[in-house]
Amino acid sequence: MEPDLFTAAAEERQEKDPAGSPLAVRMRPRTLDEVVGQQHLLKPGSPLRRLVGEGAGGPAGPSSVILWGPPGTGKTTLAYVVSKATNKRFVELSAITAGVKEVRAVIDGARRATGGFGKETVLFLDEIHRFSKAQQDSLLPAVENRWVTLIAATTENPYFSVISPLLSRSLLLTLEPLTDDDLRGLLRRALADERGLGGAVAVPEDTEDHLLRIAGGDARRALTALEAAAGAALDKGEPEIALSTLEETVDRAAVKYDRDGDQHYDVASALIKSIRGSDVDAALHYLARMIEAGEDPRFIARRLMISASEDIGLADPNALPLAVAAAQAVAMIGFPEAALTLSHTTIALALAPKSNAATMAIGAALEDVRKGLAGPVPPHLRDGHYKGAAKLGHAQGYVYPHDLSEGIAAQQYAPDALQDREYYTPSRHGAEARYADAVEWTRKHLGRKRS
Template sequence: MADLFSSPGLDDDPGTGGDVPTVLAGAPLAVRMRPRSIDEVVGQQHLLGPGSPLRRLASEEELGRAGPASVILWGPPGTGKTTLAHVLARSGGRRFAELSAVTAGVKDVRKVMEEARDGRDLYRRQTVLFLDEIHRFTKAQQDALLPGVENRWVVLVAATTENPNFSVVTPLLSRSLLLTLQPLDDDDVRGLLERAVADPRGLAGEVELSPEALAHLVRLADGDARRALTALEAAAGTAFDDASAGPPRITLAHAETALDRAAVRYDRAGDQHYDVASALIKSMRGSDVDAALHYLARMLEAGEDPRFIARRIVISASEDVGMADPSALQTAVAALHAVAQIGMPEARIILAQAVVHNAVAPKSNAVYNGIGAAIADVRGGLAGTVPPHLRDAHYSGAARLGHGKGYQYSHDAPAGVAEQQYAPDELVGRDYYVPTDRGFEAQVRERLTRLRRIVRGR
């Protein structure tokens, strides 16, 4: 089910308000449809099978044993993190406490821990502490949780949309079960919406949902149950307003009004930032121009800094296209400067041109491999001394040291290329740049073969 907002009046009659239909008054639909038991949870079946940690945590029998472990729920919005926390709190008469890492401090954490300890010692009552957005907690704040978790004063249920391996301190991570939640599939979302239409806690059958509207809501929900229910409620409100006679019917037009565009799942400061940027680069490298434009659009719609995108495109132009199409770097650099001068929204066109150029260009990583091999040799000690004839001969005393003696000025040679040793003795004959036979680099390869023959005197 969805990661939904809590409501103290979850089981109360929502009441009515003026001309607003009863089913649309009071608590939001997403809150009213929150599961009351583990069996009502939609999706996440990989975590809810018989004997699973969550099943055991939700079981009253677990209270008589060593005590349930704490868990960290990692997943995108709308996948059930808050819902699962409430389900666990309902089991066995546990006390439920909730903190948000956005507003809570160390003092708040310690207060909850003290109350939980007193509740356990005085009333043998366990406390479930739900901590939302734990990745926003500092190290000191997370450390304040350790005594309560280690001594089992609380069952910590922490939620995060970011990879806990990077955002949660190791001692806390090692004392908790890390459970990964997945976006709901289309069948889960569809079933949830149909149940919300019929369920007395939901729309109680007072509105019809057309197949076209249902399909549209499922598609734009993008695996987010809360978004699906919120959109359904908004569409139902529009349908009630338009209804003249008979039961209101949610049409495709109503659904489109409720969800005029899909919210982009993307976190500029988290995993999605790097995942989508990586997908953009790899799509350009793989010559899939359509996928590359998709990931560019996702980044732009999420508010990503267009200058960051432009810098990534410049890197790709050299790393993945290189000399197979040298003009790709020119396009990318031009885009970098143009974006800085123009800004959004017009910058999207410039970035798209650079992405398309990189994607459709012939590919070569020969330049990337060449500098990598050269650096590896230098780091491995294969440097050697500069040959005397290449050394600086412009300062006083250089001639006496033999610097520059025997140097062949290339422009004096018939083809502008002279036979001469340039590399240190230890590296003579070593080839770092190995051009491909793709695009312009095929011509470079042919010319480079001739150049090496002349320079090396073969």
């Protein structure tokens, strides 16, 4: 339901006397300069700064903004700051629970507020990608007539999830994941600022590191955990938040895992070796340790793609496409949902038949090349698509395999020095068994000698 004048008054009172509000609300930025991260959007003269009236000419640009980025990167915060900076009413709806009826109610209320009180409205619509085309169409009149300043947020690619008419009328801003440094600055500000904890408690380095890990790049999650732990420490009469207090408060133990040190590589190595050894339970354990420690999900996904080729290969040709799809999904959705995708892929790779034949094959071929075993390309295999090639004997005598009933032509393919080299030795595991049969058949029909 749309907030009325009583709600607006309550919000004003909360800002003047925020003591009873959650820490994340008290530390909500009031200006663009207080926003954490997103420096690429906050440069002087940027479209976002012009939208709030900074710079020459005052407010400029479209009356609709689409914020695209991972969860917890400040989409709601930016919408709130725009409303405060432009002195407009702020109304928030979620596409998960709202429909056309609620949207129309807000728009009608915005028109009344503008006409009766001269107060314009910012409508923040979260998860706009969950709206159908018809529901998104219902926003167009309000955008076109500037009845509201629409700020829509999405975690999905707006070029696929937002209708073209709305996208073309909007300023598209892409938000980047918050870094550890961004969140560290936010936590320290909350500890010192009078709006926050006002220096009532300190946070040692190990506790701060664990706060960053459990935050997972989400500013609100970081502040919520800090507030809970600070309350517990003060109740105990402790001047600082011990790591054990934070662990008790958020019910999550600190994982011994340094993303830039030995633990990072040791646990990653153990994950891959457990997959290689087909121990699905051990693989899930190491995956869980990496997730809980706040490891970048894209790093995990890259390791799984490598594993799919290095340790599974043609024993299960679907392993690599699955790992690639997982990497794409992880990049789009982020944590916490990315944990499901990584689990799905880890289980599939651990239980897949294994073969390192492709790994060994390219390794042997590279070794020969590095030793200088190469030689000229046989003349009949060379390019013949230029004038004079025939005079040089290039592409002459080449047999086109598709012209033969068996589809294979017994002619020389490798350079002279490598005619009898066999790099690929397939296993009989899983789907690679058929490749083993194929290799045996083709080498026989090519007249190749066994090395």
